[in-house]
Amino acid sequence: MYLDTDLQNTTWTTEEAANAAGVTRDVIYQWRARGKIAPVNRRGWPRYRALDILRVEQATRQRAGRTHAAV
Incomplete structure (x- = not known):
């Protein structure tokens, strides 16, 4: 996924958000349930602001102490 767009105004589906963050859809659901x-x-289907994800x-x-970023 290319990040050459305006992240403030770009929205992603749950699947797109998960792919961008390098996590599963379940993690996106957990972040939502926790209010993050x-x-x-x-x-309709939920869409999330790219910048928030x-x-x-x-x-x-950072909290987990991992040094690699999502791809």
Whole structure:
């Protein structure tokens, strides 16, 4: 996935968010349940702001002491 777009206005499906963060869809669901992310739409399948996903992924990686970033 290329990150050459405006991450503030780009939204991803659960699958796209999981792929971008290098996690499974279940992790995206857990982040949502824990209040770390929220969908930006009110109808249909949830879509998440790309910037929010990448921020949560980075914070999670730092807390875990991992040095590699999501691909």
